Amino acid sequence: MRLVLLPLSLCLLLLCYGSDGARFHIDGKDLLVLQQQGTWExxxxxxxxxxAHLLKIDSADLMHTLVYELKRNAFDNKNYWIGATEVGHESIFRWQDGTKVKMGTPFWGIHLGAQEPNGGNLETCVFMDKNNFMYWADALCTDICSAICEFPRREDQFCAK
Structure with a gap:
């Protein structure tokens, strides 16, 4: 295995392929798009x-760039779990770090005329919906999706090969 070190100033976006998925660097975040599928847990x-941990999408810029890169690299054919859930949070969606999830546009989609999340107490995990332009939707945590992981920030490197 060879480690590739690149200065952050040279890379706004980098895509690396590995056996477990594709690795992106977008808006200061080092991401891994897993191709395997499973429940949210x-x-x-x-x-x-x-x-890593499931991705936290905390800005419209990150959302836009991520969706663009998923589409550009033909990864927009799967649903992806992200790190938001309302399990244990009294009907408030939170990221895995405990911060509140932004609601409404431009993140959440519309399903059958209703703004997501619309699954009540049963649909408590969040995924990017391939059938709705990768906008978010709530789902049963036992549904099966791929996932996008986010690595902790590192100043010296972001893509190992």
Missing amino acids: QMSIACRREG
Whole structure:
């Protein structure tokens, strides 16, 4: 295995392929798009095995660039778990770090005329919906999706090969 070090100033976006998925660097975040599928909990564990956690999308710019890159690299054909859930948070969606999830546009989609999230107490995990332009939707945590993982910030490197 060879480690590739690149200065952050040279790279606004970088895509690296590995056996477990594709790795992107977008808006200061080092991401891994996993191709395997599982429940929200299974994919959260899969991210942790990689040294990461399910992605936190905290800006419209990140959302836009991520969707663009997923589409450009033909990864927009799957649903992806992200790190938001309302499990244990009294009907408030939160990221895995405990911060509140932004609601409404430009993140959440519309399903059958109703603004997501619209699954009540049963649909408590969040995914990017391939059938709705990758806008977010709530779902049963036992549904099966791929996942996008986010690595902790590192100043010296962001893409290992």
